[in-house]
Amino acid sequence: MKKNNIFFKVFNEESILIQWNDKVSIKLIDSIISYKNLIEKELKEALIECVQSINSMMVIYNPNKINSKDLINILKKLSTSGFIVTKTKKKIWSIPVCYDISFGIDLKDLSTLNNISIDEIISLHSSTTYNVLSMGFLPGFLYLGMNHKKLYCERKDKPELNIKSGSIGIARDQSGIYPQDSPGGWRIIGRSPISFFNVDDKSPCFAEPGDKIKFQSISLSDFNKIEKNRSSYDIKYKLL
Template structure:
């Protein structure tokens, strides 16, 4: 059983709530449950909830007048025995092309790890990852569950341009760049899926607590899927999970 969270002011209009500094699905579930409890009690007072690996930041609509009183209220809410709402969670299947045209760091990682490229792809695409939070860029999913054989340090000199859709490994994490940006993760493939679209009701289709599985596809399949997405003929495969 993990320790209860701690609280600290985060400017005049926010409170940072922190759990133990570990990546844990138990802690993630506790964070999501606490967020749901707060939403039930203070929905009109909180402008935004920001989830991290081991934190929940509350951004208030107005300045916090009495931090001590507010913290005591939050601690009381945390202790409430509230039955978890049946929140919809999904397993998203994301097609990824690991062809060397896209997986530009695969050879280097293979040499460093003494694992052949085919096995790296198999290890990476076999796992089911948990979405812990969204950050760095809009739609950038921080995924937990990477096989320890694929832990690779970030590059000492980040690239100035990492292409949109690049699937990469950074330290003990894997993720997908939702747009072109600078980045120091090791690129092992690319997906044609759009992870962030401001025009959609939910700009990012996934949320904290969801799961992701990567499906290896060929170069031809990549371009065919890309075409279907452009023509609005492609739906991301998803499976409803029991909460």
């Protein structure tokens, strides 16, 4: 990592915020993941949790085990230690999505805005392999990159009050999946019938940063069949 592109800040009495100035890219995400793994390995019991974002990471620590000054010194040392970005096999998750106009409430507007047909929007979106960049603002919300340049669009000026769970939205060069009903300003182009977050599971969300997502276009009838039996639906993946 370039020393002048990474910054450390005391966020509160038990958290350090690390931020990168680099342009968001898959290379940066992989580097942050490897750095996170190294921190978890080195800090051990002094570390409570590392929460990764697209270009930042929150290091939550036990102040009874280490103070912020010493921790920042360790984090800086680890960031310049020349660690190798881990190249592990990545999971590619196959996610069924129905792009029916009843779910894709912004398909028509996006078609007009970008001067492309709805069929082309669906084709471009379902043929792209996305990288899981980070998770949040809702538990299990997946930030995915990067959209085809023809799908680039800004967030809606007026957010919707209730976006349904499983909805697939796009904003700028990213796609996102809403894991639960919530307000939202992304442009919705479809919906998946599967569950994306279950607090009772050992891993509440099946995917994690570094994984990949491939959307599979399905019919409205297939959507209804899967949704009816969503609790038993087996989300498929393959290793790359």
